[in-house]
Amino acid sequence: MIHFNNITKTYPGATKPSVDNLTMSVPEGETCVVIGPSGCGKTTTMKMVNRLIEPTEGEIYVTGRNILKQDPVELRRNIGYVIQQIGLFPHFTIRDNIAVVPKMLGWKKSRIDRRVDELLEIVGLEPTHFRNSYPRKLSGGQRQRVGVARALAADPPVMLMDEPFGAIDPITRDRLQNEFLRLQKPMKKTIMFVTHDIDEAIKMGTLVCILQVGGVLQQLDTPSNILSSPANSFVADFVGSDRGLKKLTLVRVNEVMKTDFPVGRHDESTNEILRRMKESDLDSLFITDEIGKLAGYVTLEAIQGQPQKKMSQMLQGIIATTEAEATMKDAFSQMLSYGIRYLPVVDERSKLVGMVTSDDAQRLVEQTNKVLMST
Ligand SMILES: Nc1ncnc2c1ncn2[C@@H]1O[C@H](COP(=O)(O)OP(=O)(O)OP(=O)(O)O)[C@@H](O)[C@H]1O
Numbered sequence: 001m002i003h004f005n006n007i008t009k010t011y012p013g014a015t016k017p018s019v020d021n022l023t024m025s026v027p028e029g030e031t032c033v034v035i036g037p038s039g040c041g042k043t044t045t046m047k048m049v050n051r052l053i054e055p056t057e058g059e060i061y062v063t064g065r066n067i068l069k070q071d072p073v074e075l076r077r078n079i080g081y082v083i084q085q086i087g088l089f090p091h092f093t094i095r096d097n098i099a100v101v102p103k104m105l106g107w108k109k110s111r112i113d114r115r116v117d118e119l120l121e122i123v124g125l126e127p128t129h130f131r132n133s134y135p136r137k138l139s140g141g142q143r144q145r146v147g148v149a150r151a152l153a154a155d156p157p158v159m160l161m162d163e164p165f166g167a168i169d170p171i172t173r174d175r176l177q178n179e180f181l182r183l184q185k186p187m188k189k190t191i192m193f194v195t196h197d198i199d200e201a202i203k204m205g206t207l208v209c210i211l212q213v214g215g216v217l218q219q220l221d222t223p224s225n226i227l228s229s230p231a232n233s234f235v236a237d238f239v240g241s242d243r244g245l246k247k248l249t250l251v252r253v254n255e256v257m258k259t260d261f262p263v264g265r266h267d268e269s270t271n272e273i274l275r276r277m278k279e280s281d282l283d284s285l286f287i288t289d290e291i292g293k294l295a296g297y298v299t300l301e302a303i304q305g306q307p308q309k310k311m312s313q314m315l316q317g318i319i320a321t322t323e324a325e326a327t328m329k330d331a332f333s334q335m336l337s338y339g340i341r342y343l344p345v346v347d348e349r350s351k352l353v354g355m356v357t358s359d360d361a362q363r364l365v366e367q368t369n370k371v372l373m374s375t
Helices: 042-049 074-077 094-098 100-104 109-122 142-153 170-187 199-205 223-228 231-239 245-251 272-280 328-338 358-374
Strands: 002-009 019-026 031-035 057-062 079-083 159-161 190-194 209-213 217-222 283-287 294-299 342-346 352-357
Touching: 002 042, 019 042, 019 109, 019 159, 019 190, 019 217, 031 042, 031 217, 042 159, 079 142, 094 100, 094 109, 094 142, 094 358, 100 342, 109 142, 142 159, 142 170, 170 199, 199 223, 199 245, 209 223, 209 231, 217 223, 217 231, 217 352, 223 231, 223 245, 245 283, 245 328, 272 283, 283 342, 283 352, 328 342, 328 358, 352 358
Parallel strands: 031 190, 031 209, 079 159, 159 190
Antiparallel strands: 002 019, 002 057, 209 217, 283 294, 342 352
16 A cells, blocks of 8 residues: 655755665555654655655655655645644634645535534544634644544545654543544554654554664564564664563453453442352442443442442442553553552443453463563
């Protein structure tokens, strides 16, 4: 889908190339994360794909066409582009910001309006609330969501994402990453994604491309192979020594979570709950409301000797939750930082859909350490 053929870029006046004889391909539907030390040529590589930068030598093909022989404006319409400070037009409403490319393509107003609302829903922004707002009213995370919506507006097959979540606080970044993974699953766009966060590369990439300064390709491989079989000492050093823990980034919560475990309801009484805890030998239980939303938890210690009460009167608040798309590394670090053994998994409506335990996480780390030691 995206193919670099012996691409070299030497900026005017520079003595050495910023990208040196790069040949690589990103197949259709893959997310290729480009990573490397500062100044290694990540952004230069990416910007050559939509011709914001022209190569000195070589060819780039997108969907089989040599882009250097294509009209840049037409090329860019087929490539969604998300950057860090996403550069929304401050005097345009959110609707008009998202509608830029559809308008250029001459879509009818009704079609644009439908698409804008659909996209706002997709990126988790309530259309009635946001479509007529202005960018200054939005938080950084919300603006970044608008940036993703804008890039998706005309449904381009290829997306370029240059540190799209780089300027956002870590918790919102995790959430945006999870949302994007959820979106990308059915969309199957072909994506080039630049980051300098190796955890983000392993989490978001189906392929990871590691560059050395001077734009020299070191390894292009699956995240799993990058971690277990680094091509050389540069890659091994770059990936870091805690590869066992990093491998947890490859495992999604939904691959290991338990979905079949005892739960209590907020209107149940102590005796029923005590019976359930004893049957399954548990000393605490998650409690949901009548539609399955996580309401809190109760402990054996707290409810013993309180036979007349309902669970809703004895609930303790949940300290942390995770999502099915999150990585086990995120889940494990939450459990470690809050000192908890069970982490509830909730969906976007706060319904309880599963649970992961710190034992599961520890077992995974041990397994991957064994595998790494044997390679
Ligand atoms: N317009 C330019 N003119 C001259 N040199 C440039 C230009 N843009 C980038 N460079 C140089 O090219 C090299 C690669 O830059 P590039 O921005 O592609 O790297 P990067 O890996 O994205 O860096 P960072 O992680 O710091 O954003 C750097 O040495 C940089 O100084």
